[in-house]
Amino acid sequence: MADTGNPTGIGASVKRKEDFRFLTGQGTYTDDIKRPGQAYAYILRSPHAHAEIVKIDTARAKAMPGVVAIFTGADYDKGGVPCGWQIHSKDGSPMVEPPHFPLCKDRVRHVGDQVALVIGESLAQARDAAEAIAVTYKELPAIVSTADADKPGAAQVWPDAKNNTCFDWHLGDKAAVDAAFAKAHHVTKIDIVNQRLAPNAMEPRAAIGDYDRATGEYTLYTTSQNPHVIRLLMGAFVLQIPEHKLRVVAPDVGGGFGSKIFHYSEEALVTWAAAKVRRPVKWTSDRSEAFISDAQGRDHVSHAELALDKDGKFLALRVSTKANMGAYLSTFAPCVPTYLSATLLAGVYTTPAIYAEVKAVFTNTVAVDAYRGAGRPETTYLLERLVEKAARETGIDRVELRRKNFIPKDAFPYQTPVALQYDSGDYFSTLDIALKRADWAGFEARRAEAKKRGKLRGIGISTYIEACGIAPSAVVGSLGARAGLYECGSIRVHPTGSVTVFTGTHSHGQGHETTFAQLVSDTLGVPFDSVEVSHGDTNKIPFGMGTYGSRSLAVGGSALVKAMDKIIAKATRIAAHLMEASAADVEFKNGEFSVKGTDKKVPFGQVALTAYVPHNYPITELEPGLEETAFYDPLNFTYPGGCHICEVEIDPDTGVTQVAKFTAVDDIGRVINPMIVEGQVHGGVVQGIGQALLENCAYDNESGQLLTGSYMDYTMPRADDVPSIDVATHNTMCTHNPLGSKGVGEVGAIGSPPAVINAVLDALLPVGVKDITMPATPVKVWQAIQSAGSAKAAE
Amino acid sequence: MNNFGYHRPASVADAVKALGGSGDARIVAGGQTLLPTLRARLATPSDLVDLRAIAELKGIKAEGDGITIGAMTPHAEVAASDVVKGAIPALAYLADHIGDRQVRTLGTIGGSLANNDPAACYPSAVLALGATIRTSKREIKADDFFQGLFTTALEDGEIITAVHFPKPEKAAYEKFVQPASRFALVGVFVAKAREGVRVAVTGAGQEGVFRARELEQALSANFSPDAAKGVKVAAGNLISDLHGTAEYRAHLIPVLTARAVAAAK
Numbered sequence A: 001m002a003d004t005g006n007p008t009g010i011g012a013s014v015k016r017k018e019d020f021r022f023l024t025g026q027g028t029y030t031d032d033i034k035r036p037g038q039a040y041a042y043i044l045r046s047p048h049a050h051a052e053i054v055k056i057d058t059a060r061a062k063a064m065p066g067v068v069a070i071f072t073g074a075d076y077d078k079g080g081v082p083c084g085w086q087i088h089s090k091d092g093s094p095m096v097e098p099p100h101f102p103l104c105k106d107r108v109r110h111v112g113d114q115v116a117l118v119i120g121e122s123l124a125q126a127r128d129a130a131e132a133i134a135v136t137y138k139e140l141p142a143i144v145s146t147a148d149a150d151k152p153g154a155a156q157v158w159p160d161a162k163n164n165t166c167f168d169w170h171l172g173d174k175a176a177v178d179a180a181f182a183k184a185h186h187v188t189k190i191d192i193v194n195q196r197l198a199p200n201a202m203e204p205r206a207a208i209g210d211y212d213r214a215t216g217e218y219t220l221y222t223t224s225q226n227p228h229v230i231r232l233l234m235g236a237f238v239l240q241i242p243e244h245k246l247r248v249v250a251p252d253v254g255g256g257f258g259s260k261i262f263h264y265s266e267e268a269l270v271t272w273a274a275a276k277v278r279r280p281v282k283w284t285s286d287r288s289e290a291f292i293s294d295a296q297g298r299d300h301v302s303h304a305e306l307a308l309d310k311d312g313k314f315l316a317l318r319v320s321t322k323a324n325m326g327a328y329l330s331t332f333a334p335c336v337p338t339y340l341s342a343t344l345l346a347g348v349y350t351t352p353a354i355y356a357e358v359k360a361v362f363t364n365t366v367a368v369d370a371y372r373g374a375g376r377p378e379t380t381y382l383l384e385r386l387v388e389k390a391a392r393e394t395g396i397d398r399v400e401l402r403r404k405n406f407i408p409k410d411a412f413p414y415q416t417p418v419a420l421q422y423d424s425g426d427y428f429s430t431l432d433i434a435l436k437r438a439d440w441a442g443f444e445a446r447r448a449e450a451k452k453r454g455k456l457r458g459i460g461i462s463t464y465i466e467a468c469g470i471a472p473s474a475v476v477g478s479l480g481a482r483a484g485l486y487e488c489g490s491i492r493v494h495p496t497g498s499v500t501v502f503t504g505t506h507s508h509g510q511g512h513e514t515t516f517a518q519l520v521s522d523t524l525g526v527p528f529d530s531v532e533v534s535h536g537d538t539n540k541i542p543f544g545m546g547t548y549g550s551r552s553l554a555v556g557g558s559a560l561v562k563a564m565d566k567i568i569a570k571a572t573r574i575a576a577h578l579m580e581a582s583a584a585d586v587e588f589k590n591g592e593f594s595v596k597g598t599d600k601k602v603p604f605g606q607v608a609l610t611a612y613v614p615h616n617y618p619i620t621e622l623e624p625g626l627e628e629t630a631f632y633d634p635l636n637f638t639y640p641g642g643c644h645i646c647e648v649e650i651d652p653d654t655g656v657t658q659v660a661k662f663t664a665v666d667d668i669g670r671v672i673n674p675m676i677v678e679g680q681v682h683g684g685v686v687q688g689i690g691q692a693l694l695e696n697c698a699y700d701n702e703s704g705q706l707l708t709g710s711y712m713d714y715t716m717p718r719a720d721d722v723p724s725i726d727v728a729t730h731n732t733m734c735t736h737n738p739l740g741s742k743g744v745g746e747v748g749a750i751g752s753p754p755a756v757i758n759a760v761l762d763a764l765l766p767v768g769v770k771d772i773t774m775p776a777t778p779v780k781v782w783q784a785i786q787s788a789g790s791a792k793a794a795e
Numbered sequence B: 001m002n003n004f005g006y007h008r009p010a011s012v013a014d015a016v017k018a019l020g021g022s023g024d025a026r027i028v029a030g031g032q033t034l035l036p037t038l039r040a041r042l043a044t045p046s047d048l049v050d051l052r053a054i055a056e057l058k059g060i061k062a063e064g065d066g067i068t069i070g071a072m073t074p075h076a077e078v079a080a081s082d083v084v085k086g087a088i089p090a091l092a093y094l095a096d097h098i099g100d101r102q103v104r105t106l107g108t109i110g111g112s113l114a115n116n117d118p119a120a121c122y123p124s125a126v127l128a129l130g131a132t133i134r135t136s137k138r139e140i141k142a143d144d145f146f147q148g149l150f151t152t153a154l155e156d157g158e159i160i161t162a163v164h165f166p167k168p169e170k171a172a173y174e175k176f177v178q179p180a181s182r183f184a185l186v187g188v189f190v191a192k193a194r195e196g197v198r199v200a201v202t203g204a205g206q207e208g209v210f211r212a213r214e215l216e217q218a219l220s221a222n223f224s225p226d227a228a229k230g231v232k233v234a235a236g237n238l239i240s241d242l243h244g245t246a247e248y249r250a251h252l253i254p255v256l257t258a259r260a261v262a263a264a265k
């Protein structure tokens, strides 16, 4: 698996195959698909955060022109949308798992909750009819605040969830942590809010349900990151359709960032309704609808304490977090604040004792689930803010404090006190490279120069690790996952030697059609253009778990390597037969089989042809054909990590923060396509800067209305909000997968937010500001400066 | 979007007729505000009267002591106009900082003024420059035109035809964007003319665009950034929302005014 210097091989920045299709408007997205006789669905959604449904009168609406059918909760006769992960509380009791029916039966629990499905000949007619439905609501008090949800007097979202508590979970050795704190030289404490975000993929969600009465087969076209998972969840749990009668197609998908992992109730609704009305039914979300129906991200409130000895060595860490689940449990929601968060609390440090408590709460808000980084940005932000604060309090240089506590390079495999075993990493090197590229040493001169211009300049750092390449099935199974998390890949070598690759992962912006083609072309020695990558259709792909948790290359790519191993093994035997040699003497290199120590060779293409035209073939020993499938279940997570450095300049007159410079040095294992890697880091860092400075999904505390329900109020990062980002990698190989790759999809969003906020706080240090919450908007920065000023004046 | 009748008159007179003739007719200009409102079904007019085919509503010309801009002139054209850049560069700058390229290509000055969004840019220029709004019926002074949030002196069926701007000695517009919408969180237009200094503020007032009299006084006495910085603006009648408290807006007004004074030309 070395870089071969091949211009389209492993390690080459090959331009993306899929871009011609996308840039010329020739992609096929779910909404582009028009099934014969297709009808259009509009979903009537709750305008209230919390209300009883007293009565729904559809009589007038049903009589409107073009109405095909109207369904309400009373009509829906199938199951609820399941949760894919079960957490147990400290006391051993399972989490509270309320039902989630695609249409509300008697109560709505968030603005946007689904009240009626209206199917029309056209979308406009469906919408007209929806407006004519008379719903009588009895409004109830709502709770939206994460911090207040479990307090006495808060509105109750579910009768079974006392104090709105879904679970109260913990991890780590509390006694050891308490003992370490008792002998600590210094304790640093911090309160952290990781605000809620709205994911905002460019393509809004869409789904088409189709039912073939002749065969009894259902097809769902959907904007999904993992069609097989949707087939399993919807088929087995919601609609009781067996796999062989249910096809799920996720065609071109315009971004997901996690928000398209989950099985959404709209998917079940259109599939169910298609059989009822005996026509294909299409639903397409608009942007406003996305804000109140796509699963949202983050929304944790934490308190953390770090115990240090007199030399600044970390002795112990304790963290208590409240995580907002929203009104319903989305597919992977419970694992985000627990196994994707708390298990990372060691970070890149040797902290010997860690204890974490996580309470998950229900509120009258849209469900929260995995969003780029899922749990790891929350932990990284908490940890890197805490370490920074500890450095300020102890007076130890913030870079030195980190170095002092890094896991040494020779300590791998490293067992953390919170369940994970890191396989490889080199935090000293990523730090040193980043410090150099960011010119950390020259910063004070830049600060002084900015000061002359009346600006406050600051620099911030974050040294992070994450666990991805999700995931070893046995491990996640023992932690509550209700599915395996291996991956499947198939290699179909055609008679002429071209190759179709079938992967169970899904590409929705990541460029798999290019990366996987590079991997296969380089390994089999066939031209890059002779390799086509297919994904996103349960009728084409043997099986798959999909794309999330930066797993596609590390897990999906490894499955392809295993399948190619089988191809090469079989092809070697065919070649041996053709060359009348023993298979043990046959070598495969650069697309050619040769017999060691002779000049006998046959090219890969000839072997492929022989496999399909087996006239001269070892037919008693080998089947004809050249197609292999492999399933790969990883032995461990992968652990990308690195160092992000951000430099900001603040205008104290207005509170505006400008990101002046950003440096990301990541360790992501084997790189197949450096250009795609750079693009992934760019995208992630921009999302991280978005979280740190711009984005906030806010609800009104009283009414439970979403205050940021459009781009008029929800601030997406724009090109001019970010500088040119300096990206570099320093890679140590993953030790347990055949590629050595660790994953890159999420690192940008994980490492960056604390680097930005630490830079903001560094800039504000001279004016006395010690804390700020994300997003550090101009008004917040200005207010922080004002209150620090008046605090100083009062002293 | 609901169904509506569609009219495309070729003259202002026909447009007035079309507006008067039908029940609940609305003018559509660039459609940048109106169409999203229709799509969200927040407005359900019986008829739309499209002004795009009316040649007399378009164009920019030098006139008397200033310039006249036709109501249907898009922002991009104002931004690029040599006439505007020559006479009132601040106005060209303002137009160039509205929305994005698409919005500037379609959105019109007439639509912006008729709409009188409390965070829109043009109203501050019209008010600070003491412009005159010409309509199908009359001429309206800037000081009489803006009457509160989304409210103007326009009567039913009255069409803005053009805006006349007198040329100031110097002027500048400072826009502090609301981070999400990039409309003005606070926008300050400062104009120094023979009659004195006028400062108009958009984005901040609970009643929409307003003149900041305390700043006008200070700057009439001493047209300098420091004079502006020394003024305290009361937060009482200012907007508080997710993106800025009233106090923050009150603070920004003199800061932006000082920057505008420094930039004025």
Ligand SMILES: Cc1cc2nc3c(=O)[nH]c(=O)nc-3n(C[C@H](O)[C@H](O)[C@H](O)COP(=O)(O)OP(=O)(O)OC[C@H]3O[C@@H](n4cnc5c(N)ncnc54)[C@H](O)[C@@H]3O)c2cc1C
Pocket (backbone or CB within 6 Å): B026, B027, B028, B029, B030, B031, B032, B033, B034, B035, B051, B071, B072, B075, B097, B098, B099, B100, B103, B106, B107, B108, B109, B110, B111, B112, B114, B115, B119, B120, B121, B122, B154, B158, B159, B160, B161, B181, B182, B183, B184
């Ligand atoms: C994404 C986006 C960003 C924007 N950013 C900014 C910004 O930064 N700053 C800013 O100032 N604006 C901004 N706008 C608003 C934009 O500049 C338009 O000027 C504004 O939407 C109205 O102009 P229009 O020509 O599109 O009017 P329309 O939407 O067609 O009409 C608006 C209203 O005015 C009425 N009307 C239109 N023309 C006349 C007339 N001649 N006489 C009488 N009534 C009339 C219509 O009946 C309607 O009620 C933005 C808009 C969008 C969509």
